[in-house]
Amino acid sequence: MRILVRTSKLAIWARRLALFAAALILISAGLHYFGQITADVFEISLAIGTVCGALAFLIGIAAYVRLWFTGDRGWGPASVGFFLGLVCLAPAGMALTLSEIYPSTADVTTALVDPPQLVEARPNESEIDSETVLASFPNLITRIYQLPPETLFSLGQSLARANGWEILSSTPPTETSTGQLNALRHSLLGFENEIAFRVAPNPIGALIDLRAASLHPVYHDLGDNGRAIEAFLLALDDRVSTYIQNNMAQPVPDQLPVPQTELAPGEETDAQ
Template sequence: MRILVRTSKLAIWARRLALFSAALILISTGLHFFGQIAADVFEISLVIGTVSAGAAFLIGMAAYVVLWFTGDRGWAPASVGLLLGLLCLGPAGIVLALSEFYPSTADVTTALGAPPQLLEAQPNESGIDPETVLASFPNLITRAYQIPPQELFSLGQSLVRANGWEILAATPPTETSTGQLNALRRSLLGFENEIAFRVSPNPIGSLIDLRAASLDPVYHDLGDNGRAIEAFLLALDDRVSTYIQDNMAQPVPEEPPVPESDLAPDAQPDAQ
């Protein structure tokens, strides 16, 4: 008598859903990074991919149980569905962790009363308490440096270029007027954000304020803007410190020796 060994349909469907989820997440991420699809389409694709990955993981677990009792074939496709589905659930887990750890910084600034003006991004009223943002990003405060405004603006502009941000507009300051720079920053996943910094003259040197806002309306940016401008300010601190050290380390010129003919008669040495 020939025993018919079948392949579990649950295992097959677990693998199909896991492969579909992985392909959807990877392709949509690449297309969004290169600007081929809009942010809302990318977010919908991620939701569909995450739901498919969760279904693949659960069906894979169910296939394991069925295969254990029936002895059917399908351990390999069930394992693909289980492990690949779990891997595709990783981004969703990271998003949940970041949303719990960081407040939304979809529109964040160091100057709450009069933030720098935006050129392309729309103001985002996230309703987040500024004290909550400051607790997570303690370096997001107005900086005061004892250097001229023009030099501070130049240091900030060079740092923007070093970060690879696209400069939208730049108006250098003077000794009596403020200057501002607006730039476009792309996150690792392709989301676009506008960064603006304003340099103002100060009696002891100059002040700088920053603002970062998402171009597309988002409910929660997972603290991305906050981390970006906090890192910018810390890097600017280092550049300003280096600038001050280099300018204070300039050698003092030595005084030329006084010729003997210019010495007073009493100061000339006695002739032997």
């Protein structure tokens, strides 16, 4: 008598859902990064992919249990559904972790009273506690450097270009006027953020303030803007230090030789 061994339908569906979820997340992420779909469409696709990944993960567990007791085939498809579904849950898990670690910095600045003006981004209406932001990002404070405003602006602009930011507008400062630069930054997942920095003259040199805002209103940016401008300020500190060392450090003059004077006749004998 031949025993019929069947392939578990749970295992098959676990694999199907996992493959669909992975394809949906990867394709939508790529399209969003290259600007082919809007942020809203990407977020909906990411949510659907996450739900399908969770279902694949749970159905994969159910398939394991059924295969253990029935002896049916399907361990391979069940494993694909289980592990690939778990991978599809990673973005959601990372987002939850970052939202617990960082406060929202959807619109964050180092100048709370008079922040730099935005060109394309709309000010975020959600309330952001400045003390909480400063506790998570202690380097988000106004910088004052002993440099001419034009030099500081040039260093900041070159750093923005080195970061791959798209310059939207640029108005250099003078010794008596303020200058500002606005740039567009793309995050790793393709979300657009506007970065603005303002350089103003100061009695001891120049000061710089920054502002970062999500181009489209979001409830929580997972601290992305805060990390971006904090990294910018730290890199600017290094560039300013290097500039001062290379261009403004005064060399120590060599010791000048002692001038020789001619001795009158008879003085040489006395000196000896």
